[in-house]
Amino acid sequence: MKKFAVLSDIHGNILALEAVAAHIRKRSIDAVINLGDHLSGPLWPKETLQFLLQQNWSHISGNHDRQLVTHNPSAHGPSDKYAYAVLNDSEKEWLSSLKQTITLNENILAFHGTPFTDTEYLLETIENGRTRIASQNEITERLGGTKSSLMLCGHTHVARVIETDDNILIVNPGSVGLPAFEDDSTTYHIVESGSTHARYAILEFNNNKWSVELVFIPYDFQKAADQARKNNRPDWETALRTGFMK
Numbered sequence: 386m387k388k389f390a391v392l393s394d395i396h397g398n399i400l401a402l403e404a405v406a407a408h409i410r411k412r413s414i415d416a417v418i419n420l421g422d423h424l425s426g427p428l429w430p431k432e433t434l435q436f437l438l439q440q441n442w443s444h445i446s447g448n449h450d451r452q453l454v455t456h457n458p459s460a461h462g463p464s465d466k467y468a469y470a471v472l473n474d475s476e477k478e479w480l481s482s483l484k485q486t487i488t489l490n491e492n493i494l495a496f497h498g499t500p501f502t503d504t505e506y507l508l509e510t511i512e513n514g515r516t517r518i519a520s521q522n523e524i525t526e527r528l529g530g531t532k533s534s535l536m537l538c539g540h541t542h543v544a545r546v547i548e549t550d551d552n553i554l555i556v557n558p559g560s561v562g563l564p565a566f567e568d569d570s571t572t573y574h575i576v577e578s579g580s581t582h583a584r585y586a587i588l589e590f591n592n593n594k595w596s597v598e599l600v601f602i603p604y605d606f607q608k609a610a611d612q613a614r615k616n617n618r619p620d621w622e623t624a625l626r627t628g629f630m631k
Contacts, residue, residue, distance in 0.1 A: 392585040393420035393539025397430040398562025401583035404604035420539035421447025421497040427616035430468035446483035448503040494533035498540040559584030565624035581606040
């Protein structure tokens with residue numbers, strides 16, 4: 386596998402996903418790796434899952450995918466609650482079947498958050514109600530001795546490429562479907578990417594090295610924002626329409 390695409394955090398945004406998939410088809414890609422949080426949110430979870438089932442991609446589970454099928458529905462937050470209500474049993478079984486990490490050839494390790502948990506940020510640290518780039522020491526500590534020459538992570542929705550002191554290349558492709566959000570599961574904070582684009586990454590192996598292209602794709606974000614408004618999620622509407630939070 387010398388050239389592949391990696392994407393993450395679709396969050397039920399089928400419009401953004403279709404735009405990304407169409408762009409991938411033009412790029413002579415060998416494979417696609419999808420890093421989780423496929424459906425949760427007030428957009429189009431069922432349509433997104435049906436699209437994913439038709440793709441010959443490698444999928445892993447994100448924290449919201451896991452929560453959808455392991456948490457008591459009465460404990461779901463509004464995004465998980467909306468997705469759970471429209472999924473049938475076989476679709477929930479598909480989510481249950483997803484692994485939390487996968488190892489691919491060329492010593493590639495893929496996961497959603499960190500190698501050990503899907504709820505922790507790897508490349509960002511929460512500080513003063515926002516996120517900043519994590520330090521080398523913070524990243525090393527979160528890796529906990531895990532070794533792989535290339536690591537792929539999502540969860541933060543922030544597109545980023547980091548090379549550690551011990552020559553581990555870590556790529557977060559950003560979010561396909563949600564460019565900003567607020568979170569209060571631990572410490573309250575907001576994450577903002579600053580634009581409405583759908584995001585993914587292309588990696589290519591040449592001369593014993595990986596090159597990384599972070600790709601930002603325009604799509605009909607106004608329609609996605611209208612769907613969020615229709616489903617009484619003004620926070621998502623703002624995020625989708627601007628790439629920022631109020």
